[in-house]
Amino acid sequence: MKLLYSPASPYARKVVIVARETGLDREMEIVAAGAHPVDRNAAVGAVNPLGKIPALTLADGTVLYDSRVICEALNNMAGADLFPSVGPDRWRALVEQALGDGLLDAALLLRYETVVREEAQRHAGWVAGQTAKITEALHDMERRAAGFGTRWDIGTITIACALGYLDLRFAEMRWRDNHPVLAAWFEALSARPSFAATAPKG
Ligand SMILES: N[C@@H](CCC(=O)N[C@@H](CS)C(=O)NCC(=O)O)C(=O)O
Structure with a gap:
């Protein structure tokens, strides 16, 4: 299997x-591949029409994306239990995955707003809207965290990767406070x- 990956990508970290x-x-095989919403990376686009990482090519040539699909496929291949199979435990883990991914989607859009757009093109209302999504997602994570304990499934893994990304790119938010x-x-x-070894860089 070959994974297109970047050490700064929280989705690839999942x-x-x-x-x-x-x-x-x-x-x-983990292959470094940058992805950018404007400067399309042809190597990424060759396997994922959306031009995004992570993307995983299986031994038979099948390509899987995005991180949600890849993670569930790996879990199934290994017969692991990182995705609870049925009922309320599954819905909870999937909602927590959506919560972590949703925070990340807002954080990525914020980052692109500042590193991709010229200053004159920036939209203050857009920045405020994406920041509000992050703030509200953090409140929900705080409410849920009392019940996390040592549970390590796709929900808590995704939330942990989301918080790690805030530390990497938005340390000034001081989410811990x-x-x-x-x-x-x-x-x-x-x-x-598995978490310590994948600390984001870049
Ligand atoms: N929903 C996707 C999001 C993947 C994503 O946005 N990855 C970023 C890198 S962290 C990317 O490829 N950005 C390039 C782009 O937006 O075109 C997933 O879970 O894999």
């Missing part, structure tokens, strides 16, 4: 964590090998 947790990282339960949970899981 995939590598799931690969490590399931042991499938041993069968995976208003979210002490979430901060304590994040601190406790930071020693987890």
